[in-house]
Amino acid sequence: MxxxxxxxxxxxxxxxxxxxxxxxxxxxxEIAKVLLEVVTEGWELNVIQQENARTVERVLAGLMQLGIPQEDIQTTVYDIAPKYDYVDGVQEFRGYVVTHGLTVKIQDINRTGAVIDTAVQNGVNRVSNIQFTIxxxxxxxxxxxxxxxxxxxxxxxxxxxxxxxxxxxxxxxxxxxxxxxxVVFQAYSAVETATPIQPGxxxxxxxxxxxxxx
The missing domain is CATH 3.30.110.170 (Protein of unknown function (DUF541), domain 1)
Structure with a gap:
């Protein structure tokens, strides 16, 4: 100090x-979302585009008959791509592939299997995934x-x-x-019928x- x-x-x-x-x-x-795709292959682009569009129209009609409202169906994929094979290291043109994908929202998850089956019966040949959410x-x-x-x-x-x-x-x-x-995902094979879907x-x-x- x-x-x-x-x-x-x-x-x-x-x-x-x-x-x-x-x-x-x-x-x-509470709800399910599924991606339904129509994949069409061929040599003439105009022809397979028209074929793809007709198939998608059948799919849409079938979904609406099930009671799926139009606002719950959305085009989320549309792709046109050339197809090639490789023979002895040489790239060879094999036509075109047209893909039209619809994402469908299913308010009643108990009807998910019926929606998938109806879509496949009307021409869908690829189901990428099923997503369950709330x-x-x-x-x-x-x-x-x-x-x-x-x-x-x-x-x-x-x-x-x-x-x-x-x-x-x-x-x-x-x-x-x-x-x-x-989210919960489920895989699906388009060869199945009367598809049992377990949302977990x-x-x-x-x-x-x-x-x-x-």
Missing amino acids: KGGMRVYYRHQESRIITVTGVGSLTVQP EERDVYYRRALTDALEDAYSKAQTLAEGMQVVLAPHPIRITEKIEEPP QIVINASVKAQFVY
Whole structure:
């Protein structure tokens, strides 16, 4: 101490517990989406384009007879490509391939097999995938997110009790870990009939990183 001045030294260390909380919900799929493709091959482009278009018209008519609304049917693939084979290392032209793909949204997943069978019967010769999902994902995700936060606090509380310290009741920082929306895919072979489709279940996960002071 000099000249009557007192100097104080204080050291304050931040004490933080960092944990990851997870939450999950299992829900039944509500809707299905399927990609139905008509693939036509031939030598004369105009001819196979017309043939492809007629087939697609039959497919559309069949889907609408099943009660699929027009707004739930969308062209998502249309491709015209030359076809080549390689013979003794030489590229040989083998005609053209026209592909017209329709993505169909099926509101009643129990009718997914019937939709596929009807489409195949009317000329669809490629089904790329079947995607099962839910309409209101955010509602379920928020529930899982709440569970994740509760899980984070529970873990932090367990650690604090183990260290015999008092945990602050509210986190000082929360970081949400974003995940891709869940979907369930099913494969399908166009040679099957009376197709049994099992939608299974969807697991919605949420995860947060939380920091607590003690």
